[in-house]
Amino acid sequence: MSGLDHAHDRRAPHDHDHGHATGHDHGHGGHGHGHGHGVSADADRRWLAIALGLIGTFMAIEVVIGIVAQSLALISDAAHMLTDAVSIVLALIAMRLAARPARGGFTYGLKRAEILSAQANGLTLLLLALWLAYEAVRRLLDPPPVAGGLVLVTALAGIVVNVAAAWCISKANRSSLAVEGAYQHILNDLFAFIGTAVAGLIVLTTGFVQADAIATLVVVVLMVKAGYGLVRESGRIFLEAAPAHMDPDTVGDRLVGHPPVTEVHDLHIWTITSGQAALSAHVLVEPAGDCHAVRRDLERLLEKEYGITHTTLQVDHVQEALLTVGRPGEDPADPHCADAHGPVHRQGPHDH
Template identity: 85%
Template sequence: MSVHDQMHDAGHTHDQGRGHGHDGHGHGPGGHSHGVSADADRRWLAAALVLIGTFMAVEVVIGVIARSLALISDAAHMLTDAVSIVLALIAMRLAARPARGGFTYGLKRAEILSAQANGLTLLLLAVWLAYEAVERLIDPPPVAGGLVLVTALAGILVNIAAAWCISRANRSSLAVEGAYQHVLNDLFAFIGTAVAGLVVLTTGFRQADAIATLVVVALMVKAGYGLVRESGRIFLEAAPAHLDPDAVGDRLAGHPPVAEVHDLHIWTITSGQAALSAHVLVEPAGDCHAVRRDLERLLSKEYGITHTTLQVDHAQEALLTVGRTADDGADPHCAEAHGPVHRQGPHDH
C-alpha cells in the first residue's frame, strides 16, 4: 500500500469517528450548507434569473431595432449571466447529493465545472464582440441613440435588482460569486452603454456605440479569465491562493514534539472547502495521538482547514532521510518523498 493510501486510510478512520467529512459542524469556513439556507439561496438565484432572462429577451429585440451593437453585447453578457445562474442552480443540486460509489467527494466539484464553462463562454463571446466592434469603428452604421439610452437606463435598474438578489445567496460558492461578479460587470457595461447612447443622441458620434462595446468586451475578458484561472487552480489540485504550503509545513514542523513533516498536500475540494494530508514524524518520546489532535486544532484555528488526513508515526532515533529503505535505518513508510521536507530548525525545502 502506498504512503498516500496509508495516510487516507488512517485519516478517514478518525474523520469518520469524529464525523467531520466537511467540517464537523455541518458548515465550512465562510459558508453555510443547512437545508433552509440552501433553499433560500436557490430562491434568490431564481429571482435574479427571471429578472435577467426577461430583460435580456427585450434588449435583443431593441438592440436589433436600434442597430446598436452595444445593446446586443450587453444582452450577450446577460446571457452568460443567466447561464451562470442556471449552472449554479444545477451545481447546488448536484453538490448536495451524498458521496457514494466512485465519487468519494460526491459531486461537489460540479460548481467548479460550471464556473469554468461560464468563464470560457465569456471569453469566446468577447472575441466575437471585439471583432464586430472593430468593424463598426471603421464603418459605423446609424444608431438610434435615444432608444439605446432609455434601454440602458432600464438595464441599470434591472442589474441593480439582480445583483441585490444574488448578494443575498451564499457567495462563498465560486459559481454564485461568479454570477454576482458578472451581474456587477454588466451593471458597469450598461452605464457605459447609456453614456454611448447619450453621446450619439447629442453629438451624432456613432463610433461611441462601438467604443462602449469594447468596454463591455474588456469587462467580459476580465471576468472570464478570473473564473477560468480560479477553477483551473482547483482542477489542478493547487493549494488555495491564500495559503502558502511551505509556511503551513514549517508551522506544523515547529510544533513540539514534531520532528519532521513531509508528503504535505493542500488542495481545494470545492469553493471554501480546503483539505490537507501529510505524514508527520514525532520524536520517539512523543504522543502521536496527542500530536494529531493538536495539529488538527492548529490547522482549523489558524488556517481554517478542517478536512485533514494526518499519518502520524514515531521518528527513528537517527535523523531520517526520506527515500531510503528501512534497512538503512530511515523511514520505512515513504519510498519517495512528494514535495519539500519540513523539520525543526533549518528547513529542507
C-alpha cells in the same frame, strides 16, 4: 508505542474528512463551508431563480430593441445577458449536484460540479469578449446609424434590472465559486449597461455613432478580467493547487515547529470545492512523543490558524521509521518515504 497504537494513527480519510461520527470531527459541526453566510441552500436557489426571471424577461425585450435601433452595444448586452442566464442555470444545477451525498466512486460527492460551472462561466465570458471585440472594431471602421435615444432609454432600464439581479445574487452565498461566477456575469452586464447608456447619450447629443462601439470595447476589457479570474481560480482547484492565500511551506514549517514533531513530509493542501480546503501529511515525532496527542494538537492548530478542518495525518515515531528495512537501492539511513512528494520539513534548517 505499540504497533496497534500506530495503526490507529494511520487514520483513513473517511474517519475525519467526511463527517463520520468520530471524536475528531470537530470541524464538521460548525465550519458550514456550503453556506458561510448562514443562508440555506433553498434560499440561495430562490434568490438565483428571481435573478434568472428578471434577466430572462429583459433579455428578450432588449434583443428586439437592439435590432430596431441597430445598436451593437444593446445587442452585445443582450448576448451578455444570455450568458448571465446560462451562468445562473449552471449555478442552480451545480448546487443541486453538490448537495448529493458521497457514494460509489465519487468519494467527495459532486461538490466540484460548482467548479465546473465557474469554469464554464469564465470561458463563456472570454469567448463572448472575443466576438464582441471583433464586432466593435468592425463598427469603429464602418459605423452604422444608431438610434441614440432608444439606446439610452433601454440601457437605463437595463441598469435597473441588473442592479436588482445583482442584489438578488448578492443575498446568496458568494463563497460558492458557482454563485460568484454568476455574480460576476451580472456585475459585468451592469457595467456594460452603464457604458451603453453613456454611448447612447453621446450619440443622441453629438451624433458620434462610434461611441456605441467604444462602449462595447470598454465592456470587453471588464469581461476579460472577470473571465480570466474565474478560469484561473477554477483551474487552481482542478490542478489540486493549495488555496491562493495559503503557503504550504509556511504551513509545513508551522507544523514541524510544534514539539515533539521532528519532521513533516508528503504534505498536501488542496481545495475540495469553494471554501473547503483539505490537508494530508506524514508526521514524524520524537521516540518519547505521544502520537495521538500530537495528531490532536496539530488538527486543532490547523483549524484555528488556517481554517482547515478536513485533515488526514499519519503520525509515526521517527525511530520506527529509521528501523524500517529499505528497498534495494535506498539510503539505509533514511529509508522511509525515500521518494517523498514535495518538500521535507525538519526541525532546525528546513530541507525545502
